[in-house]
Amino acid sequence: MNDRYASFVQSGAGRTLVKRLGLPDPPRLRRHRPGDPLLPGPALLGAATRSQAATGSRAATGSRLVEPVGRILRAAGVELATDDPAAVGDAAAASADTRFGALVYDATGVTDSTELRQLYDFFHPYARSLHASGRVVVLGTPPERCATPREATAQRALEGLTRSIGKEFGRGVTAQLVYVADAGTETSLEATLRFLLSGRSAYVSGQVIRVGTGPATAPADWERPLDGQVVLVTGAARGIGAALARVLARDGAQVVALDIPEAGDELAAVANEISGSAVQLDLTAPNAATRLADHLAARHGRVDVVVHNAGITRDKTIARMNADRWDQVIDVNLSSQERINDVLLERELIPHGGRIVSVSSIAGIAGNRGQTNYATSKAGVIGLVDALAPALADRGISVNAVAPGFIETRLTARIPLVLREAGRRMNSLAQGGLPEDVAETIGWLAWPASGAVTGNVVRVCGQSLLGA
Structure with missing residues (x-):
């Protein structure tokens, strides 16, 4: 669907x-193309140090991720710069006139609220030094894993920082916190x-992602x-389903595409x-989950990744909604997922290292007028x-969800113009997302290398102003 306003703005x-009237300014987003470098410029890598109360000095390093992150980025072909050569090693010293592809900060060394000043000291000088569609990533320790209440407090404060940066930097820049x-x-x-x-993460911003433990296998070819x-x-x-099939096949998967006979x-x-x-299978039909499991077992012997994308809407306010509308939406959007999971897991068709990825919605987080059935299913x-x-x-199977916001599809094309424009502009990127944006995010969660990412709900919404 064509966004004529976004085209006009360019x-x-x-x-x-736009400049004279202060209108929304949707930028051109940097989306993945095979063969693209990871970043359009060098990454500035910084790390927090821990204060030493007894002496008033600071330790040389207190952040535990800066060295492995440096190795990861170098292996990915990223040029590194730093504002603290002592902490990052052989990275080049940052220059005031450098345009960076990303600002990456290891904040695991922040153990007290007084040490949060280091984040200001890192981001303030370089806030205007990012390329368009640059990236900001802050790395932290999960608050529940912190050694003291003060450390947990400081680490939780990182969420406000990254979400605010996602709304401030503009020009397609995204910001994320990774615990x-x-x-x-x-x-x-x-x-x-x-x-x-x-x-790949063009329309993902303001998210908090948790990386734990789990089987993660790097591919031979990224x-x-x-x-x-x-x-x-x-x-x-x-x-979104068709985009998913294309993106996953592009990334090497053997895709089993399912939909209703119609x-x-x-x-x-x-x-x-x-x-x-x-x-061709109606997931609400009797024994549909068993028939699907039989097919997968006979044709492939397993299914490494299950992506629950099938969904419907039957919109009415709850006062005007009949029972059939309620039942249909709950059955397709939620109960069918449970039935499929139960059978595939019981028959051990999802192997160790497998993935389950479900499509939720921002409506399941924020609710939506006229969609009590849909929002209930997506919250479920x-x-x-x-x-x-x-x-x-314990079975090495990760389970995650994505929650799309306003995505340009045939369904959103039917929304009245005023509401459609509001949906497009009410996010930090001032535009609707594409089906490919949801597909790329699901693709990442499906990778064998993403096994340590589980229990996450990642919004693909351009950092919508609605919801948490």
Whole structure:
């Protein structure tokens, strides 16, 4: 769907009008293309130091991630600069006139609120030094893992910093906070850093991502991080589902594309385009989960990644909604996911190291007038992630969700103009996302290298002004 306002803003007359009237200014976003470098410029890498109360001095380093992060970025071909050569080693000293592709700060050394000043000292001089669509990533310690209440307080404060930066820097710059557990840092963190710094995360901003422990295997080729993986995508005939099938196949997956029989022609076209296979199945039909499991077992012997994307809307206020509308939405959007998971897990068709990724919605976080059924189902998806992630940790299976905001699809094209424009502009990037933005985020969560990322709900919403 064409965003005519965003196209107009990129013209000479549009630029002038936006500046004079203070109108929303949607930037051109840097999106992933195969072969692109991770960043358009060097990364500035900084780290906090811990104050020594007895002497008033500071330790040389108190941050535990700066060295492994430096190694990850160098291995990814990123040029490194630093404002503290003693902390980062052989990185080049930062120059005032350098345009950076990313600002990356290890804040795990912040153990007291008084030490938060170091974040100001790092970001203040370089806030205007980022390329358009640059990246800001702050690394911290999960507050519940902190040694003292003061440290937990300081680490929780990082959320306000990163979310505010995402709203301040503009020009397509995104900002994220990554809480990292102690064990297996380099192996577990690399996939998340590669995703957040690349164009794959164009429409993801203001997010808090938790990286814990879990089986994480780096691919032989980061351009094909899903090589050899069998991936099921439900609702694959159109929109986000079709984009998912294309992105996952591009990344090396063997895609099993599923949709209802009524969408058979479109489903076949998608499957043929990506050299995948098509399954026509109504997930609300009796024994649908068993029939799907039988098919996967017979054709592939397993399914490495299950992407629950199938969903419907039947919008009415709850006062005007009949029971059928309620039941249909809950069944398709939530209960069918539970039935499929139950059968696939019981039959052990999802192996150790497998992935379950569900599509929630910002409506499940913030609610939405006229969508009580839909919002209930999508909040339930978040509950599914919360419940399953710890339950499946011992089996090495990660469970995550994405929560799209306003995404340019045929469904959003039907929204009345005024509401459609409000949906597009009410986020830090002042535009709607693309189906590919949701697909890229799900792709990252599906990678074998992302096994330490579980129990997360990642919003793909351009940092919407609605919701948490």
